[in-house]
Amino acid sequence: MSKESGAESSQVAHVRDPSSVASPRRKSSxxxxxxxxxxxxxxNHPILDDTSMNTAEILVLVTIAVGSVIIYLAIFPxxxxxxxxxxxxxxxxxxxIPEPSVTKDGKKYSTVWPNVPEKHRKCEDGGRHSGSxxxxxxxxxxxxxxxxxxxxxxxxxxxxxxxxxMKCNFEKFYEAWPMGFRWTCCGNPGDYKWGCDHHFYPxxxxxxxxxxxxxxxxxxxxxxxxxxxxxxxxxxxxxxxxQIN
Ligand SMILES: [Zn+2]
Ligand SMILES: [Zn+2]
Numbered sequence: 173m174s175k176e177s178g179a180e181s182s183q184v185a186h187v188r189d190p191s192s193v194a195s196p197r198r199k200s201s202x203x204x205x206x207x208x209x210x211x212x213x214x215x216n217h218p219i220l221d222d223t224s225m226n227t228a229e230i231l232v233l234v235t236i237a238v239g240s241v242i243i244y245l246a247i248f249p250x251x252x253x254x255x256x257x258x259x260x261x262x263x264x265x266x267x268x269i270p271e272p273s274v275t276k277d278g279k280k281y282s283t284v285w286p287n288v289p290e291k292h293r294k295c296e297d298g299g300r301h302s303g304s305x306x307x308x309x310x311x312x313x314x315x316x317x318x319x320x321x322x323x324x325x326x327x328x329x330x331x332x333x334x335x336x337x338m339k340c341n342f343e344k345f346y347e348a349w350p351m352g353f354r355w356t357c358c359g360n361p362g363d364y365k366w367g368c369d370h371h372f373y374p375x376x377x378x379x380x381x382x383x384x385x386x387x388x389x390x391x392x393x394x395x396x397x398x399x400x401x402x403x404x405x406x407x408x409x410x411x412x413x414x415q416i417n
Pocket of ligand 1: 300301302303355356357358359360367368369370
């Protein structure tokens with residue numbers, strides 16, 4: 173309307189008069205005709221334009237609408253489908269809780285620290301270790317390591333320090349030797365702060381899981397050889413994706 177010339181504005185003022193709103197067409201049909209010939213775009217109306225769409229335009233719009241729905245469903249699958257994926261592929265096994273170890277004085281102490289303070293759980297990638305800290309009580313002769321994941325010849329004194337001097341106080345032992353623990357969620361050493369690479373969905377923020385790739389072939393076999401990951405069941409990576417090596 174703002175594009176109208178002076179002559180057209182007077183016409184609009186006339187149409188807006190309440191007395192003529194009831195039947196504007198009957199009186200102004202001749203003037204409309206003359207104005208159309210002068211400036212035909214003045215009377216284009218969005219609704220009239222819509223109804224005058226040809227078949228090809230309608231087909232294009234329908235195709236776009238259907239395509240959008242298909243793309244949306246591919247990106248955000250329905251809830252039932254998500255649920256199925258999380259239970260069939262990414263179902264996480266129970267954490268193994270070992271028997272308490274026996275100390276020299278005959279008392280039994282647990283070697284698993286379940287309620288680990290948040291400050292130790294936090295990782296630098298924004299995630300957190302969800303598992304417990306567990307003292308490495310097993311030996312790894314192939315790496316030359318003994319109790320507490322320390323050199324085999326030093327491990328007896330470290331064990332005695334933990335059990336006798338520290339009375340199995342987890343916090344004290346963590347401050348002294350965090351490498352003596354492993355995270356039961358991911359098998360990383362106790363002081364591992366970069367991320368919890370457990371490779372279960374959802375929650376693993378490693379590059380492979382985030383981008384939908386499987387872990388490289390043999391990765392878990394290799395990691396299970398480490399003294400900290402021994403005996404744990406770790407995820408296979410985000411299997412939505414593809415195998416990369
Ligand atoms: Zn972890
Ligand atoms: Zn991962």
